[in-house]
Amino acid sequence: MLYSQQGNYVRKSISSPRTILxxxxxxxxxxxDYKSFERFLNFYIEVPRFDQNKLPEKVNQNFxxxxxxxNNYDSINISRLLNKTIISEILEILNDPDIQKSRLKNFRNESQFYSFADTKGKSLNLNSEELKSMMNSAYIYIPYISSARSHTNRQRIVTQDTILKYRKGVKIEKVKYDTLEVVNKYLVEINGGIIWYRLNIDENGKTKIxxxxxxxxxxSSHYNPNDYNSRKKYRRFYFGNDSWRTSPEQYIQNDAMLSFCKELGLRTKKIEDFQLSAQIIEANKRTYGIDIGRAEGLNLDDGFYIYDLEEDINGNEIEQKIGYARxxxxxxxxxxxxxxxxxxQxxxxxxxEGSYIREHTKLGLSLDVQIGRSSDVWIKPKHTSLTFADIDQNIIEKDVKxxxxxxIGLSYNxxxxxxxxQSYIKLEFGLGFPHGQKVSDDFGNGKMYILSPYLNLKxxxxxxxxxGIQLGAGFDNLFISDSTEIYDYAFNIFSxxxxxxNEIGFYINPELVIIFSSHYKTNIYPLSVNLSLHDKNYKNNNSYLFNDFYLGGISxxxxxxxxIxxxxxxxxxxxxxxxxY
Amino acid sequence: MYKFYCTFFLSLNFFFSQEPISKQATLIETISSSEVMVESVGIYYGKGKKNRHKRKDIKKNGLINALADARKSCIYFILFGSNDPLLASDEIVLKYKNHKDFFFSSSNVSRYITYEDSKIIKKVTIDNGTGLKVTKRFKVNKKYLLNDLEEKEILISNQKLSKMLGNPFILVLPSVKKGLSPILALSADKYLKHSATVIESYLTSRNFDVVVSEQVEVIENLNNAQASLGDQGEDLAYQLALSIGSDIYFQFSGKFEDGSYGTNKYSITIRVFETTTGRLLGSETGYSKSRKAEKMLNIEEAINDAIDKVITKVINYWNLDLQNGIQYKTIIQISSEFDNEEIEEIQFSLMDAMDNMVNESKENIITDETMDYVIWCDPIKYNKTSKVYRTLKSNFNKKSNLGTLKKININRKILLLKIDND
Incomplete structure (x- = not known):
């Protein structure tokens, strides 16, 4: 009798005709870019939890x-096509004695390794129950693209040309204005999916899909073709330790493909048949041992729900979600x-021991939003002095403390x-609004804010x-700008x-955490102080003024x-x- | 006061009883002559006044206790459960009751269990969370259990039996069509030969004496002797067993059947007969799992499945037979030269001669020419078949003047005699 220990994960075999419909x-x-698409698809779909049934190239070509x-790729047409082209090949693979032997352990439970057939008999063949399990754990996937297109956004810009003319030896400058349409956004959008089929083979060898x-x-993904650095920025696409040369358009396409395949992979893992599960076989307080690992593609910080069975008054066994573990x-x-x-846990x-776990599939990306208050910031009126632009005024009148x-941050595990x-890399984008700032009357209602992009390790x-402890490095940009009758200005201090x-957090549920944090920020020195005044740029080189400028402090x-x-x-x-790992 | 004491001691017995709560188990496989794989259920009910306390107890102690109960349940199953439990009769159970705590002490349970799955098959909370039920697989060494049962004198050991009666001699033969020779079938069919070898190997590992016959000629004498009886004349296996002198003979027949996914499985029927009477002592069927190829393995697996159950029947039979003594089939041919009156006198004398020496006797057939008896003799007094013959002859000579008792053929199971008019 083939039995299943609760929580046991039975490996599935998957095949694909390697054709994107x-x-x-x-x-x-x-x-x-079929090559890159296939590369991403292989990485995200053909994951270690599956055994791969490699179909011969001839069969793929026939498919x-x-x-x-x-004309119409619906599920019925595709299953008919599969029946005609690749099912017999998959059957051949499944019936291959060598493949059966190599997959034997996937279909045997513990005690079966101590049975007569395994011990004295040294059997290397699957029995009929194991064969049934193996024959009915074969899956086929067909990727398809319903639309893949690129768009460009165009923007009309005003150009000015200075035309020099000489009339009677006198140089005459004439400015000629014109409009020009430029592409400011190149966007690639990909829509599609994967159809998953299960191959059922009955005991007489009859197949059904x-x-x-x-x-x-x-x-989707996009870039700005107007960006001067775009050719340099997008000249090579990196995927792990692999990389290949690209044009910016191909780079963007690859970027969208990667995201597309990643999502398909995530959703594939969410299919009940494919979810990793295991039984707790060792328990020590809140730490439990399970017998799935790298062979199944398990990674650190992967999440699992913990379940137990409960018998109700009618004798029915009901699954109870007990907790969550990583x-x-x-x-x-x-x-x-x-x-x-x-x-x-x-x-x-x-x-x-005996309780079992089931995978809670996640991207490994989390979005965090925080509000807070920073003190010990020192922004003094003298720091906003515009003497370097020959204006003997400070933009602000009062100290900001x-x-x-x-x-808003995006953390990747x-x-x-x-x-x-529990290690993360985090991209953070902060916005600070000073309290009690007073801008001098001549500078209107200048809006003062601090933009802070940071890269953190957590x-x-x-x-x-x-x-949690987090170390970060980044920039703080103090901006003040307005356009008044007197000054049309934009002032910034970049440091x-x-x-x-340090953070203290609490999991409300596996997907939502509340955090309280405090950080201490120290600024090295202002890198630059710039002013844009009536379309003219000025730079303040009087660094001694900024000895007491401080955008850090405790928050x-x-x-x-x-x-996410x-x-x-x-x-x-x-x-x-x-x-x- | 008496009632109080009774209730008190009964309660004590209930609370401290070592026997399992669940007592549910299933035999999964007989792995070898000494080991079986059992799937058993363990139950533990939480302790405490309120459900809350019971649930807390389940969380704290539930699994350990339920698993301990599952371990005991599989031992209990081997002792009492299945078709052929080790403790089969009331008398044996009564003896066991004095020692039951010994068999369920945790140290002994651990000794009997030679393997335990690291995983649980199922763990379910019951009774609104106040109880826990677990299912797990265990490999139990039946031999250890048997040794302890014999040591505690609950069962009689094979060695003891052999000292008193001699080990039972067993012959293993395939079942063949009437008139065909099982010996020839064995040599012609490799699967039958393998089956016989597996059964013989199993029996020898359980300390039975297995006799092997590969000659058909030995039964010729018996053929002639039995010709007049007319019964079982064509059952060569029976005749062979008798002629060889086995106490018991095993007959088996098996065949391959097509299983799913191009596999095949083997099914076998093993029947055990008492040689002297041809009485069926037990019959069991065994099945292998369906596999591709590995036919020899399937045969052995099917035999393992069947033989363990049959063996218990053999042991029980041997235990019972011990009480009567050693069994002999006695066939006496009376010469046709005697007239009816003389024949009757000879027969009466023979009956008296036998009654004086046997513990028990059973008449099978009595005709004018042949007397067919089964007799049970004291194994201490008659430790050889020749002694039985000598005593019978001397007793007969004392009782009758007619004819002379002569032997045609004697072995450890049969006395084939004749009375001639010398």
């Missing part, structure tokens, strides 16, 4: 040839099958890259209630800062962190292949 007219203004004859899910995704050590079961992975009551802050749990310690942040914040499910664009995707 694209309807006529679905690609517009785009030289579709592709016949697929081109189909059932569509189990049609997952869709869409993504991976703190990934077992290397590729080299040592007995190397367990460990998870730490961060939510719910402590459970014991406090600012209100608003920050790098635990699986650096082998350190490490958390703890469980549901956690403590480099470092910060150390107290409160905020929320939300686990879908972003539609590529951020940090190039780091995904580096996740090995």
């Amino acid at each position: 694209i309807s006529t007219n679905s690609i517009k203004n785009l030289d579709f 592709e040839k016949k697929a081109k004859l189909i 059932n569509m189990i899910e049609n997952i869709t995704a869409s993504s 991976v703190i050590k990934t077992g290397n079961n590729l080299e040592n099958p007995n190397d367990l992975s460990y998870i730490k 961060i939510m719910g009551p402590i459970v014991a 406090n600012i209100s802050t608003f920050a 790098i635990a699986a890259i650096i082998n350190l749990t 490490k958390r310690f703890g469980s549901r209630l956690f403590n 480099t800062n470092f910060k150390v942040e 107290i914040n409160i905020g929320m962190i939300y686990e 499910k879908n972003i539609g664009t590529n951020i940090f995707g190039r780091l995904d292949p580096l996740k090995v």
